Amino acid sequence: MRAFDYERPTHLDDAVALLDGGGPEARPLAGGTDLIIRLRDGTIRPRVVVDVKGIEELDAEIRELDGDEAGLAIGARAVMTDIAADERIVGDHQALAEAAAVVGAVQIRNRATLAGNICNASPAADTVPALLVFGARVVVAGPAGVRRIPIDDVLLRSGVTTLGRGELVTAIELPRPAGPTGSVHVRRTRRRGHDLAAVTVACLVDGAGVTRLAYGSLGPRPVLVTDDTGLLADRAAPDRAKMERLEAMFSGASPSPRSMRASPEYRLAMLHVLGLRAVGIAIDRLAGAATVRR
């Protein structure tokens, strides 16, 4: 691995100053499960690596949102293992817990952060489709202060986000759904247990009949689509009608022909299969949640 400077600031302001001063020559380090690989293979050659794990204002906690809004704030240092096991996330944001539980294997989940999964901006990022369906917000600190960005506005394309120079994710906010919901994360990989996804789908169905689907690995970034006609959420609607609706919703999918993990044809076919399956599971879970709460 090429040499670099290593900084471990203890205050957020210092971290922002280091990242702002270094610009493209500075890289933040959280879990390191992507960064260290790229440092080693030379695809990135920063002058300075800024380890964010010593920053007092950043933590690994998952806590209730401040203020009147119900929901959770996931600290930038929270790792996948803890996100997957958090009972509140399992209860209200099941698709996110399921996605966090399939990132890499145990060793990766013990280090990898949700913030890193977002900022790495992989089209195959496991957790991002779930964050999209739940309308997560990314809290970012930077030279101009703090801003909250809807996750949909953070992602641009593979490896590129809308975060500016010197900006750093401090937390991810998850609004709690107003009523009962059903959600699920499903994906297709070459092997079980430890692989990047060839197709990843998250689905959220609510009591008002709105279905939110997000898919990854089928284009430069994960994409959110919504069905508010009630068709997908309708238990009685035939699969054939749902599949036609899904085909229209997924028309923007554009899988890369160059990926080694699966052909574009396979990905598109599996997107529809997984989409219909995800809708079915989410509907069943919504029915279960409604039963429990009644």
Next chain:
Amino acid sequence: MTDRRPLALTVNGRSRAVEVEVHHTLLEVLRDDLGLTGTKECCLVGECGACTVLVEGRSVDSCLMLAVEADGATVTTVEGLAIGDRLDPLQQAFLDTGAAQCGFCIPGQLVSAKALLAVTPHPTRAEVEEGLAGNLCRCAGYEQIIEGVLVAAGGEAHEAAHATPVVGDRSAVPDANLAPQ
């Protein structure tokens, strides 16, 4: 440009202080600076698990962690599993079930299994498979490895192992027969 930093950490219960290059991984420091070569270097991308160690009780790929990130941490390597001459129950079970073929992946398998049993003392077979999913065995000795973990956890396989001769006793087998083809 080489930036060296003092590093203080507890490895296998012993306080260690070394000076390390900031771009060296925990794996490199364990093997090259501390001489703990039980932890293996293999894929270097976090897929094979041969370099698995415990940091603060959690399993991590030591090839994906800078040594300086472990400053102040408690680290357990495969060398820390046995107490003196007394093998860890996992190590004994791996011997009893013949879990080691070429043996290269076994340190990582043992450390991952140690982490699994610390959280889930009596895992199901599926939980063992999931717990060891980040550890590849190119000899494909997964059945015996899973069996070994279940035996160590004192499941049903435990009695079966004791009812049969020691499966892993290869003392009579010439080493040449054990070499990977």
